[in-house]
Structures are given as C-alpha cells and as structure tokens.
Amino acid sequence: MAAPRILLAGDAVGRLNQLFKRVASVNKSAGPFDALLCVGQFFPDTSEQLEEFNDYIEGRSKVPIPTYFIGDYGVGAPKILSVVAKKSANLGFKMDGLEVFENLYWLRGSGKFTLHGLSVAYISGRHLSVSQQFGVYSQDDVDSLRALTDEPGIVDIFLTNEWPKGVTNGANPSSIPSGILDSPTGDSTISELVVEIKPRYHIAGSVGLYYDREPYANAGAVHVTRFIALAPVGNKVKQKFIHALSPTPASKMSAAEICTKPLNTTSSPYALAEQDESGNGSVKRSADSTSDSQYWRYDVTQKRQKHGDGHGDRLCFKYVSSGSCPRGEKCHFRHDEDAREQSIRGVCFEFLNKGKCERGTDCKFKHSLQEEGQGVSNRRSGSGRSNRSKECWFCLSSPSLESHLIISIGEYCYCALAKGPLVEDHVLIIPIEHLPNSLSLPPECEKDLFRLQSSLKAFFKGQGKEVVFFEWVSKRGTHSNVQAVPIPSSRASSVGQIFNLAAKKLGFTFETLQNDSSSEWRKTLQTHVDRNQSLFYVEVPGGTILLHIVDDNEKFPAQFGREVMAGLLNMPDKADWKNCQMSKEDETKMAASFKSQFEEYDPNN
Structure with a gap:
C-alpha cells in the first residue's frame, strides 16, 4: 500500500480562506492528500476576522480535506469550542478529534491516535501559568500523554504548538533562523516530552518562523527525529507555512529502514546541554523523575487528587488503569488491587484523567470518586440516566x-x-x-x-x-x-x-x-x-x-x-x-x- 500523504500547516490565525485555498491548490497539483495537520494558533487575532470563520461554521465555505488542529486559542475560541464540546457526537473520551464542522477536527488536551496507519500524538494549547478552559495545557495533560505514549510502538508524528527548548543545540548554524539565534526560545516541558516520546517527526508552530532542522539521533532508540517548524499562514515575509510529508508508518517499516540515519544526522540537541543560569539549553530529567511522573494519578483512599512532591500513599496509575506495571517491585507507587477493581467502574475518563470535565451535566459519566465499594474507571459506564x-x-x-x-x-x-x-x-x-x-x-x-x-x-x-x-x-x-x-x-x-x-x-x-x-x-x-x-x-x-x-x-x-x-x-x-x-x-x-x-x-x- 502507498504511504499516507499528509500536509502540515503553521498558525492559521483565522485566515481559513487563504489556508484552504492553498491546500486545495496543492491537493489538485500534487495530491491527493489524506489529511492536513495544523499547529500554532488556529483562531483569529481580532473579532473582525470571525466572519470568515463563521462562513465555514455555517456551511457557506467548505474545508477541502480532513483537517486537524491543536491551537485552540485566539478570538472566538472559547465560545465556538464550548459549543463543539457539548455536541452529542463529541461526548466521551475522544482522542481522534472532536468534530467542529465537516472535515474540521479539534484535537483537545493531549492524546494519541492512528491516522491512515500513522501513530500521531499531540498536546494542545500553550504552556501558560494562568488557568483557563481552552488554549492552555496542564500538567495533567502532560502526565496523560506520557502514560499514553509509554505503550509499545514508535510515534510517527508529534504535534505541539510551541517549540521545544534547546532544539537548535548542535544544529548547523547556517540553517538556524536568525530570529532564534538572536532570541533563544522554546518550552522546556515540550523538550522533556520529545526526549521521552522520541517521535519520528516533531511538528511545531507559534514562533512565527519556518525551520526544518537536520535529523537528530535519539538516546535509547535506533530511529532519528526530524523537527519541522512552520510559519503563520499568509505571513508578510513569505516564509513557508505549508509542508508535505509522505511517511511510511513505522509499524509497516523493516528494522533496517527504521535504523537508517541520513548523513547529516546530528546528536540529540537535548543531550548536549542542561539548563543553565542564562536559560539556554534544555532541561534533562533524571531517569527516575521521567519514569515516575506518569505512574501516579489519584489517591483514592483520601478521595481527592494528589499533587504533592512526596510519593506518600499515591497509587500507581499504570497499575490502576491497566492491571499491570512494567516497573514491577521497583515502582515507587502503590499497586492496590482494591483500587484496580474500582478502576473498572463508571467515572468519566476525563474526570479521572484531569480531575475535571468541562462537559458537566451533558456528560454521561460520573464526576466524583466513589465511596468504598464503588469506584473509578477509565471506561465508559453507560448512560448515567436517573x-x-x-x-x-x-x-x-x-x-x-x-x-x-x-x-x-x-x-x-x-x-x-x-x-x-x-x-x-x-x-x-x-x-x-x-x-x-x-x-x-x-x-x-x-x-x-x-x-x-x-x-x-x-x-x-x-x-x-x-x-x-x-x-x-x-x-x-x-x-x-x-x-x-x-x-x-x-x-x-x-x-x-x-x-x-x-x-x-x-x-x-x-x-x-x-x-x-x-x-x-x-x-x-x-x-x-x-x-x-x-x-x-x-x-x-x-x-x-x-x-x-x-x-x-x-x-x-x-x-x-x-x-x-x-x-x-x-x-x-x-x-x-x-x-x-x-x-x-x-x-x-x-x-x-x-x-x-x-x-x-x-x-x-
């Protein structure tokens, strides 16, 4: 079978007409393409630009190919996405996209799904200190993604809105955009995730620059990672905002193909430097802290979410959710059989995963940890009707x-x-x-x-x-x-x-x-x-x-x-x-x- 054909785009910033006109043109001349993946801010900067967005919502304009976005911020985003989240078809735990309208899907929070054979992971929103419903990812989103990507198999594409801190370390200086050389940028949490996930392709936006870095080697993995950052749609300096890929899914590749390293492969940028006082470089997590963070979620005994620094009486998330833990006796967290039995009961997955659920009364699942003899679950529990x-x-x-x-x-x-x-x-x-x-x-x-x-x-x-x-x-x-x-x-x-x-x-x-x-x-x-x-x-x-x-x-x-x-x-x-x-x-x-x-x-x- 032919490899899937994917288009990538940077910050749309509400310029949907320009984006989809270009997509339709590329699809006609070089396609057909199976999907478009958008990173960076998807919604407009001003309320005046919302009219263009509404043309698509109300069906006057059409999206040419299935399109997925993670930049759930900008003017109009809270109002539009609140309605989207309440659609009956979007209720439940959906990692493969909530339908906004025909051919447009919102990748909410964090997740992992299969797209035309490709393993795609993502974390939506930006890393901000303020708490808000849309456009920001939380530590729970990070922990959830770690647990999801901890399963066997190579992630083909990882989508983030922000660049990873230190991605230019060890790169050819002539290939690095001048804006990055002048002002180092990036998110250290994204760096940590990339080091752990080791995707074949890491796609990012939001910095306003196009950058196709040389492939780099990964510690503890035989395959390389390619970092591609895309500029905003319709940017004035005409930097590249759309890019085509046709990767064979890793699950279909031979061991020899996966191990192949191009001649210009560099060392991992994240292994070259640790965070220093000037803020340059990247954060290196210890092996223990990297692997521990995904294993605990909630202390059911105390009936409340735990976020303390000490391990205390915290439960092992891997064990409670799946019945097993690869760390075995070396795990620092509690393998509780009673909690495991509770995990197959009827609490909303989003509530269990994040401690909250924005669907409120429209959700069909339970939104509270149960008393002893009841329990919690990451599986669908049914209608929840009276x-x-x-x-x-x-x-x-x-x-x-x-x-x-x-x-x-x-x-x-x-x-x-x-x-x-x-x-x-x-x-x-x-x-x-x-x-x-x-x-x-x-x-x-x-x-x-x-x-x-x-x-x-x-x-x-x-x-x-x-x-x-x-x-x-x-x-x-x-x-x-x-x-x-x-x-x-x-x-x-x-x-x-x-x-x-x-x-x-x-x-x-x-x-x-x-x-x-x-x-x-x-x-x-x-x-x-x-x-x-x-x-x-x-x-x-x-x-x-x-x-x-x-x-x-x-x-x-x-x-x-x-x-x-x-x-x-x-x-x-x-x-x-x-x-x-x-x-x-x-x-x-x-x-x-x-x-x-x-x-x-x-x-x-």
Whole structure:
C-alpha cells in the first residue's frame, strides 16, 4: 500500500480562506492528500476576522480535506469550542478529534491516535501559568500523554504548538533562523516530552518562523527525529507555512529502514546541554523523575487528587488503569488491587484523567470518586440516566457488581463469568449501558456484541465445543445479559429438539428464524420490543433462532433457558444458579484461568 500523504500547516490565525485555498491548490497539483495537520494558533487575532470563520461554521465555505488542529486559542475560541464540546457526537473520551464542522477536527488536551496507519500524538494549547478552559495545557495533560505514549510502538508524528527548548543545540548554524539565534526560545516541558516520546517527526508552530532542522539521533532508540517548524499562514515575509510529508508508518517499516540515519544526522540537541543560569539549553530529567511522573494519578483512599512532591500513599496509575506495571517491585507507587477493581467502574475518563470535565451535566459519566465499594474507571459506564439502579448487579458503577468475575471489557459491552455457573465457562455478555435488553442496543454497541459472540464461538470451537446463546427479554427487565453456554459438539444437533420439547411441555411452539449475516432476525425481534412485549430467544448452533413471544397473561419461567440447558447437559440439579454458588476465592481463580485461555481470542485484549 502507498504511504499516507499528509500536509502540515503553521498558525492559521483565522485566515481559513487563504489556508484552504492553498491546500486545495496543492491537493489538485500534487495530491491527493489524506489529511492536513495544523499547529500554532488556529483562531483569529481580532473579532473582525470571525466572519470568515463563521462562513465555514455555517456551511457557506467548505474545508477541502480532513483537517486537524491543536491551537485552540485566539478570538472566538472559547465560545465556538464550548459549543463543539457539548455536541452529542463529541461526548466521551475522544482522542481522534472532536468534530467542529465537516472535515474540521479539534484535537483537545493531549492524546494519541492512528491516522491512515500513522501513530500521531499531540498536546494542545500553550504552556501558560494562568488557568483557563481552552488554549492552555496542564500538567495533567502532560502526565496523560506520557502514560499514553509509554505503550509499545514508535510515534510517527508529534504535534505541539510551541517549540521545544534547546532544539537548535548542535544544529548547523547556517540553517538556524536568525530570529532564534538572536532570541533563544522554546518550552522546556515540550523538550522533556520529545526526549521521552522520541517521535519520528516533531511538528511545531507559534514562533512565527519556518525551520526544518537536520535529523537528530535519539538516546535509547535506533530511529532519528526530524523537527519541522512552520510559519503563520499568509505571513508578510513569505516564509513557508505549508509542508508535505509522505511517511511510511513505522509499524509497516523493516528494522533496517527504521535504523537508517541520513548523513547529516546530528546528536540529540537535548543531550548536549542542561539548563543553565542564562536559560539556554534544555532541561534533562533524571531517569527516575521521567519514569515516575506518569505512574501516579489519584489517591483514592483520601478521595481527592494528589499533587504533592512526596510519593506518600499515591497509587500507581499504570497499575490502576491497566492491571499491570512494567516497573514491577521497583515502582515507587502503590499497586492496590482494591483500587484496580474500582478502576473498572463508571467515572468519566476525563474526570479521572484531569480531575475535571468541562462537559458537566451533558456528560454521561460520573464526576466524583466513589465511596468504598464503588469506584473509578477509565471506561465508559453507560448512560448515567436517573433510572439506573444502584443495586443493579450488572452496572459497572454499582457496589453490588462482582467485578472479580469480569473477563473482558470493550467500549460498549463486557463479558463476565456467570454467578453460580451452569458450567465453569458459562459466560454473560452485558452492555455497559444500563439497557433492558440487547435488542435496544445502538448500532455501535451491537457490533461490540457481535465481536464478542464471534470470539467466544472461535474460542469454544478450539476446545471441541459449540456455544448456545439465549436471552430472556422482559418488558420489566432492568439490565440486559446474553447468556453463552458451551456444550460438547456431539450434543449441538440436539439443542433445537430439546428446546422444542421443553416448549411443548409448557404449551407453546417456537417460531423459527434464520440467523443470517445481515442479522435481519434481530430487526424482527426489535419490532416486538417496540410493542413492549416480553420474549425469549435462543441461537441454536447451525444458524437457527428459536423465538417465543410471551403473552401478557402467560406465566413464563425467567430461568427457562438455563433449565433447558441443564437438562441437555444432564445437570438437572444445576438448573437453579443458587445451587451452584462458589466462594469468591474459587470464582477469582476460575476467572483468571478463563482469561488466560481466552487471551488470544479476546477482541478487547
């Protein structure tokens, strides 16, 4: 496949017509290009220039290619971006851009995402001492970025508004812009981040100059970094404000290609000097301070954010958020299993990550650390609507949740082993949002459900088993759960017959639907849910759905599916889950064993 083609631009300063006219021209003559990445101030300097911006917001002018910006400051930025942040499509933790209007995306705070195969990291805004909602990055944004980029893999492009302090150290003097030689500039925090992230390309703006530095070597990495700074759009001295790149993603390159160093490669500018009294050079962080900063976030015991200098009782962020820490016993921070269990519950990711969330009441997630028995999470917890039951066994935010049984968590659904299982690998697929049945799921959640079902089928097939899925959909239901019970392949052909016999004993007949790839059968079932009817369905191995619509005056056993499966497996004494309860210790071991075996099949791994 051809390498992605990317355009880079400096400070737009609200001159969108000039910027996009040039982009359209370059795209026509040398394109097509896949995206435009803008650094430096994106919004205008004066209110008079807002009319041009509004032409795009109101659709009178169009953005020619997908455009991403990080310079969320300038006249009009707070008003416009406040509206953008409240759009329903932009709620939740989105690192790949909040849509401002068609083809324009705001990269907010800090983050890392994949763009046409390229790994792109960014930190938005400037480093100012004043606190404001937009246009400024905080220490929390810095720590978050460190944690995100600590994962394996090379970052292809790193976007910052400000230059890194000391970037000209060791460079060819004739290539350095005179404005920089006369007045050294740069942000030491950006320098620290570049040293740690080691991107292949570092793009910056805001200084008002174009500068394409010679590539430099990185300590502890085989690849080089290229620093490119761009001038403002339409600058009077006609310095370059747009630049084209076509880098092959590092993930697609061979080891030999990644190791290649051009003849003009210099030493790292940040390894050549430490911060001196005159302010020249760059800051070198000790190995301990560099690696420690990303591992702690919040002291859950004290129920408040910690920012002290001492480690004290602070929690390891890596351990709480992911369940593991590469530092192991050498980590200076606390690896608390109770806090880890809390981390899979329902607090807003932005609040957990930054201690605040500007979405306020429009956000669907919790904005407070929970009391003991509840918890915090960096995952989506659901709708947060008033009808959520605090006693619901399946809500991630509930104190009744048996979190040690959870085996996989996706963006919209999670899997857990059944409490009082029919067999040890009896699995429940549960929407994270508090919905009464799986037929009410939005499309993106339904896709998550299908992925988990497919993975479970493949996992059990490798063990010589088939899996039976069934769900009791009650119009008085609280939180949906689709049950998945594995059976020996030798008994798969009997499933339909056994369920039909059980139905006959209860005096009804199943309607048979075909389980095709288009999932039309789910649309058929959804029509009954819309009529507020209860129903039971079972997915029989081989592609058949057995459906029963329950009449209002019909007494239908809620445990019907389990009772039939218990009979099929010759385990009639296990028809009632209460007869199958285990100790928490045994349940924990059972879940750990399942996760270990399921790891290679888990779509959320």
